[in-house]
Amino acid sequence: xxxxANQKTIEKINQIVDLFNIKNFLVSGQKFEVKASxxxxxxxxxxVEIFFKQENYIQGVAILNATQETFLKAAILSQTKxxxxxxxxxxxR
Numbered sequence: 001x002x003x004x005a006n007q008k009t010i011e012k013i014n015q016i017v018d019l020f021n022i023k024n025f026l027v028s029g030q031k032f033e034v035k036a037s038x039x040x041x042x043x044x045x046x047x048v049e050i051f052f053k054q055e056n057y058i059q060g061v062a063i064l065n066a067t068q069e070t071f072l073k074a075a076i077l078s079q080t081k082x083x084x085x086x087x088x089x090x091x092x093r
Contacts, residue, residue, distance in 0.1 A: 016047070034081075037074040041067055 044067040051060030 034074045034078050037070050041071050041074070044070070 044063055048060045048064050048067070051057070051063065
C-alpha cells in the first residue's frame with residue numbers, strides 16, 4: 001500500500017480490521033465472550049451504516065457478512081450456555 005495511503009491511514013485501517021479479528025481479542029486460553037462480541041457487532045453495524053450512506057456497498061456488505069458470522073457464534077454460545085444451566089427434570093412413572 002505504499003504510495004496509496006500514508007502510514008497514519010494504514011494504522012487506522014488496521015485498527016478497524018483488528019476489531020473484527022476475534023483472534024486479536026482473545027488472549028491465549030481465553031474464551032470467546034458473548035458480551036464482547038455483541039459490542040463488536042454494534043460497532044460493525046455502525047460502520048455498515050456509514051458505508052451504505054456513502055454508497056460503498058461492497059465494503060458494507062463485506063463487514064455485514066463478517067458481523068453475521070460473529071452474531072451467529074455469539075447466539076449459539078449464548079443458547080448453549082442457557083441449555084447447560086437448566087436443570088434436567090426426570091419424569092417418574
